[in-house]
Amino acid sequence: xxxxxxxxxxxxxxxxxxxxxxxxxxxxxxxxxxxxxxxxxxxxxxxxxxxxxxxxxxxxxxxxxxxxxxxxxxxxxxxxxxxxxxxxxxxxxxxxxxxxxxxxxxxxxxxxxxxxxxxxxxxxxxxxxxxxxxxxxxxxxxxxxxxxxxxxxxxxxxxxxxxxxxxxxxxxxxxxxxxxxxxxxxxxxxxxxxxxxxxxxxxxxxxxxxxxxxxxxxxxxxxxxxxxxxxxxxxxxxxxxxxxxxxxxxxxxxxxxxxxxxxxxxx
Amino acid sequence: xxxxxxxxxxxxxxxxxxxxxxxxxxxxxxxxxxxxxxxxxxxxxxxxxxxxxxxxxxxxxxxxxxxxxxxxxxxxxxxxxxxxxxxxxxxxxxxxxxxxxxxxxxxxxxxxxxxxxxxxxxxxxxxxxxxxxxxxxxxxxxxxxxxxxxxxxxxxxxxxxxxxxxxxxxxxxxxxxxxxxxxxxxxxxxxxxxxxxxxxxxxxxxxxxxxxxxxxxxxxxxxxxxxxxxxxxxxxxxxxxxxxxxxxxxxxxxxxxxxxx
Numbered sequence: 001x002x003x004x005x006x007x008x009x010x011x012x013x014x015x016x017x018x019x020x021x022x023x024x025x026x027x028x029x030x031x032x033x034x035x036x037x038x039x040x041x042x043x044x045x046x047x048x049x050x051x052x053x054x055x056x057x058x059x060x061x062x063x064x065x066x067x068x069x070x071x072x073x074x075x076x077x078x079x080x081x082x083x084x085x086x087x088x089x090x091x092x093x094x095x096x097x098x099x100x101x102x103x104x105x106x107x108x109x110x111x112x113x114x115x116x117x118x119x120x121x122x123x124x125x126x127x128x129x130x131x132x133x134x135x136x137x138x139x140x141x142x143x144x145x146x147x148x149x150x151x152x153x154x155x156x157x158x159x160x161x162x163x164x165x166x167x168x169x170x171x172x173x174x175x176x177x178x179x180x181x182x183x184x185x186x187x188x189x190x191x192x193x194x195x196x197x198x199x200x201x202x203x204x205x206x207x208x209x210x211x212x213x214x215x216x217x218x219x220x221x222x223x224x225x226x227x228x229x230x231x232x233x234x235x236x237x238x239x240x241x242x243x244x245x246x247x248x249x250x251x252x253x254x255x256x257x258x259x260x261x262x263x264x265x266x267x
Numbered sequence: 268x269x270x271x272x273x274x275x276x277x278x279x280x281x282x283x284x285x286x287x288x289x290x291x292x293x294x295x296x297x298x299x300x301x302x303x304x305x306x307x308x309x310x311x312x313x314x315x316x317x318x319x320x321x322x323x324x325x326x327x328x329x330x331x332x333x334x335x336x337x338x339x340x341x342x343x344x345x346x347x348x349x350x351x352x353x354x355x356x357x358x359x360x361x362x363x364x365x366x367x368x369x370x371x372x373x374x375x376x377x378x379x380x381x382x383x384x385x386x387x388x389x390x391x392x393x394x395x396x397x398x399x400x401x402x403x404x405x406x407x408x409x410x411x412x413x414x415x416x417x418x419x420x421x422x423x424x425x426x427x428x429x430x431x432x433x434x435x436x437x438x439x440x441x442x443x444x445x446x447x448x449x450x451x452x453x454x455x456x457x458x459x460x461x462x463x464x465x466x467x468x469x470x471x472x473x474x475x476x477x478x479x480x481x482x483x484x485x486x487x488x489x490x491x492x493x494x495x496x497x498x499x500x501x502x503x504x505x506x507x508x509x510x511x512x513x514x515x516x517x518x519x520x521x522x523x524x525x526x527x528x
Contacts, residue, residue: 028448028449028452029448031453035456038468039455039456039459039464042464043313043320043463046321047313047316047320050316050317050318050319055316172290173291173294178294178297178384179294181298181302185298185301185302186301186305189305189308194305194309194312195309199312200312
């Protein structure tokens with residue numbers, strides 16, 4: 001445990017140093033993270049204005065609130081491990097990680113969490129600016145805010161475990177960019193990034209409830225906007241825990257099979 | 268003629284080296300169809316709540332989606348991978364090999380790496396475009412078609428020059444791999460007519476990162492929205508940017524000191 005704590009602190013320092021070295025890359029990347037929800041915010045606001053100020057239960061300013069909160073949730077849960085892992089396997093860098101006595105996922109979690117210490121405050125500022133610009137106000141019930149915190153953490157963990165597991169496709173095909181893209185396209189539609197899920201046709205909503213995507217992004221957003229009842233929130237929490245357990249089992253199985261399949265230069 | 272032969276040769280090399288990854292081919296196919304499918308599903312959802320979007324009818328937006336995939340495919344096919352490789356070659360000094368070849372270095376650099384899978388996006392984009400055109404019917408005359416081809420060419424030249432300028436910066440800054448990402452993350456916004464966006468974003472997407480000229484403007488030409496002013500600006504900008512990027516490239520090249528020089 002103490003060794004792990006040390007690993008996390010060291011990884012934190014390394015990540016910070018790296019991030020300051022690649023400042024421009026960071027800014028460019030964040031522009032992308034802001035732009036996508038912003039585009040859908042604008043599109044849905046226009047659609048809502050066209051049809052008299054609201055669609056379903058969403059008014060024009062509800063759309064703005066939805067996509068701004070989504071921007072933050074997405075930022076909090078985001079990982080880039082799928083790009084990273086392909087590079088590690090292809091270049092054989094993974095061999096070094098395998099030599100270490102701890103599971104490589106630890107340094108990845110530490111890396112991810114520490115980079116967010118910098119990007120998240122920036123994103124909150126941007127979101128606050130946008131919220132002012134679009135005249136957004138949200139007033140969630142106190143219990144919703146209390147539930148939101150574990151829900152957000154679970155969303156991050158589920159997303160991290162699943163994406164880390166998926167990243168291991170690199171063990172078998174080496175080129176995974178197409179697999180990554182497929183994943184992101186599905187996520188765009190089924191997580192609520194493109195539109196609030198309640199506006200999508202019923203079959204899509206059912207699919208979204210079964211698949212993990214909604215529980216990683218759309219669900220925390222809806223919760224904080226005060227659109228869920230307590231029962232719905234607790235059911236969602238249950239779904240998150242179920243996906244967390246499933247993700248954990250999958251990760252162990254895939255990792256074990258993957259490492260056996262891995263053959264780097266010199267390994 | 269010689270240039271075409273070179274292009275064919277580079278293309279063939281890419282085909283051969285990519286055929287080694289056959290599973291990847293299947294996934295690329297799945298991914299292209301899926302991302303088009305999700306794009307269309309999104310449109311279907313939006314147009315189930317509204318008749319027009321910023322004055323654009325569904326079939327017109329469909330034409331824009333076709334252009335978006337087609338141009339995105341072109342950029343991914345040749346412009347972006349070649350520029351990425353070029354930036355890498357400045358850093359590790361392998362640009363030397365390109366410079367010692369008798370052909371023009373800018374040309375060989377620009378076609379050196381071809382990501383053949385993007386052909387799928389190009390074909391899909393064209394298919395969507397054709398379907399949209401059939402549905403738009405007689406509204407598209409010879410003048411629109413001509414303007415469309417002209418605007419597509421101008422947009423292509425503008426995007427290419429923009430990429431070349433960004434990539435040329437690597438002669439000074441060396442580490443700029445991520446700089447190309449800026450276009451990619453902005454290109455997403457080109458899925459929709461630029462006129463939807465608030466002023467500052469529209470301005471940025473037109474003159475800072477020229478996404479508008481790549482997607483909206485050609486689609487405007489096709490749907491009879493193009494004004495003479497826009498057409499003129501696009502053509503002039505294409506010529507100016509191409510000349511500027513060429514000049515900038517030469518200045519940059521003079522700065523290059525190579526691995527062995």
